[in-house]
Amino acid sequence: MALSEPTDVFDAGAFAQFALELHDAAGVDETLETVLQFALQAANCTYAGVALAARGDRAEVGAVTAPVVDTLYRVQIEADEGPMLTALTGDTVTVPDVATDNRWPSWQTAAVAAGIGSVLQVPMKVSDQTTGVLSLYDAEPNAFTVDDEAIAHILARHASVAVATARHELSMAQAVDARKLVGQAMGILMERFDITADQAFAVLRRYSQDTNTKLRDVAEQLIQTRKLPH
Structure with missing residues (x-):
């Protein structure tokens, strides 16, 4: 199904403001924080996080809005499986009902225990290379609509470019x-x-x-x- 345009609540003007805030962010951490705070509002979800691609086909925790997201990321990294790691290969992953989706048993157990009902994982890409994953979590099952997915993809596109730019600037500063x-x-x-x-x-x-x-x-x-x- 093709993604629809974002809802009227978050129109082009809102995303333009988001892009400006990303441009003004002082570094990688500030950039990720801006992405997550906007994601919470735009998708009206309970939690959000960003995982970043690391060397050796690994993932690392970039930023989270709550400790539970950090925990769920680390469960996946340690078990080497989970929806975030699957999304890191380049495909969007949706989990409409965590309680009934047993594709990743260890992650499912941790997510259910944490009170997570539904999850949306969207790859962040730069030039067809996946550099991270934007993760959205809600306490209710079936919480994410087609509009939410469209918004998440727009956020991920903005975030991927902003994070890549911030990382490059940090690398240049460290080199100097x-x-x-x-x-x-x-x-x-x-x-x-x-x-x-x-x-x-x-x-x-x-x-x-x-x-x-x-x-x-x-x-x-x-x-x-x-x-x-x-």
Whole structure:
């Protein structure tokens, strides 16, 4: 069935405002918080959460509106099965009635115990790559309508781009910070041992490889302690 347009309550103007708030968010955490607060209002659901794709085909908890969502995410991660993990493969997952859906037994037990009646899991994609999942939960069975699913897909599209942008900006900031730290550490070595910049960098890189420590962390330790790792 084709998804309908969002209801009049959350029209184009509301989503435009949502997009502006995402643009103004200061980082990944703030971006996710904006997504979840809007999701609670737009879908009128009980709880919401975002799980993010991690390295090694794993998932990690991005943000949640209540501890119960964190618990349900971790149950799935530990059991390596559940609706969120299924959605992370790229397909939208709906669970109209948690009590009667036994596709994921361990998750079902935890969800029923938590008082969850229905669930909607929507992939967050960037260039056909699934980067996360927007999860909506309601205490009542059959709570999510076709309109709710349409809204969730729009939210997921906005969220995927915003999170990707925030992650990229964070990565760039960390890279700049790392270069600064390495530069400071090289300066310390050059002054102490009267060596060239290339030699100083070679020393840091050797300690990084020998101790299996990130170059940034080796540099930071040298700056703080004035000593290289053992």
